[in-house]
Amino acid sequence: MVGLSAINPQFLYVCAGIFLFAIGLWGTWLHAHYVRKIISLNVMGAGVFLTLIAVAYRGEHLPPDPVPHALVLTGIVVAVSATALALVIIRRLEDATDE
Amino acid sequence: MNLLDGLWGVLDLLLVAVLLLLAMAAVLSSDRRRSMMLFIVFGLVLALVWARLHAPDIALAEAAIGAGLGGALLMATLRRDTHQQTDQFPQHPVVLWGVGVLVMVLGTAIAWGLFSVLPTVEQTWRKGAAVDAQLAFSGVSHPVTAVLLNFRAWDTLLELAVLLAAIFGIRALGYVRSAYVTEVAFSQLAVWLVPLLILMAGYVLWAGAHSPGGAFQAGALLAGAGILLRLAGYSHAGLPTTRWLVRLGLVAGTGVFLLVGLGLLGWGQGFLHYPIAYAKWWILLIEMLATVSIGMTLTLAFMGGIPQKEAA
Structure with missing residues (x-):
């Protein structure tokens, strides 16, 4: 138990x-299908957000830094809107290939 | 105390292990539907990680926007006619492993760079103390909302503009064939869930002034109500049927934000520098309209463009 608590x-x-x-970069790079590239890209983005929030974390007893929190909140919304646009383009593309 | 710290250590390791395994499974799985499911679960576990790292605002946003809406958007791309869609890697296994080694080397390099500058963060770019010092003049008492709507209001304005640009793009593509099935069972669910979601959105918006919450989380809840209505068979998902009202709703957030900023500039206050006495009301006005715009934008994004009737 004591050994584990030593991990920062x-x-x-x-x-x-x-x-x-x-992992996300690997998937974005190698996947052939666009939807899978988008999922991988979102995993990549999650990694960036996690890094930022981990840097903002200042231990159990100190309040975390609110500036990276606001940045990540903005980032999540921007990521989902970019994802939405990309997915609609992909759906259009698939509809067009079917016709 | 020591035992509790030890428990946190175990919990941290467990959370990280589950998170990383889910991410790997989502990226590596050959079944597209399973990959999407795993990605949604990944988002929910990530929401737990945000809560663990004292980021409840982000936990709310992740659960509602990242996992919830992101998942709904992904599932909308699945085709009804095929049951299983498999994605094989076209590359040779040597290439797959080679790129794997390459990204891990890159990751190690980033980690090395980051950890060598991390000790200086506390002195250089940490702005937490500055936010705390100015919080009393921001009009709200929740630091994250203060940063979003006051200290860094520029970022939030531009973010709403990005959202607007995305929906312009989606609407420009015209009508997309819907891939999801309308479920009659949903109409009963919608009857009591939609009013509840709207009520919750109002609460989350109001709570954002002093505790975790705000326009983005509230907008996502409204979008959830919209998606539910769309799945229950309402072709307009509760959005206005008149075109100009839809357009007005979509630009309301960005537009009023910009007008308030310019108005304050004309008043001699500087762009988005709210007078201290009225800051709370300006922020509330902007957040309310932003909530409507975000909710409408995300609902329309799920529908994949202009509803068929409107397009005709």
């Missing part, structure tokens, strides 16, 4: 964020 949560979550970024 900030370190752990920053590493997790960067790993997510790497």
Whole structure:
């Protein structure tokens, strides 16, 4: 138990964020289908958000930094609107190929 | 105390392990439908991670926008006629592994760079203390809302503009064939869930002034109501049937934000520098209209463009 508590949560979550970024980059790069590229791109974005929020985290007893929080909140909405546009373009593309 | 810290350590490891495994499974799965499901679950686990890292605003937004709406948008691309869509990697396995090694090297390089500058963060770009010092003059008592609508209002204005640009793009593409099935069972659900969602949106919006919440989370709840109505068979998803009203609703958030900014500039206050006494009311007005615009934009995004009747 004592050994586990020695892990700095900030370190752990920053590493997790960067790993997510790497997985997402891999998928965006290699997937052939556009929808899968979009999912991977969103995993990549989640990695960036996680890294930012982990940096904003200042331990159990201090309030976190609100500026990266506001940035990530903005980022989530921008990401979902870009995803929505991309998915509609993909649907149009598929409809056009069917005809 | 020590035992509790140890428990947090176990919880952190568990959360990170589940998160990373879900992300890998979502990216690697060959079944497209399963990949989407895993991505939605990934978003929900991510919401837990945000809550763990003391970011309740982001947890709310992630659960509603990231996992909820993102998932709904993804599922809308699935075709009704085919049951399983498989995605195989066209590349040779050597290429797959090679790129895997490459991205991991890149990730390690980023981590190395980040951890070498991280100790200086506290002195250089940390703005938390500045936000706390100015919070009393912002018109709201929740720091994240203060940053979004006052200190960094520019960012939020431009974000609403991005949302507007995305919906312009979607509407420019015209009508998209709907891929989802209208469920009669949903109409009963909609009867009591839609009023509840609207009520919740109002509460979350109001609560944003002093606690986690705000326009984005409230807008996502409204969009949830819209999507539910669309699935229950209402072709306009509760949106106005007149075109100019839809357009007005879509631009209301960005438009009023911009007008308030320019008005204050004309008043001699500087762009989006609210007078302290009225800051709360300006913020509330902007947030209310932004909520309507965000809700309408996301609902229309799910519908994939102009409803058929309107297009005709």
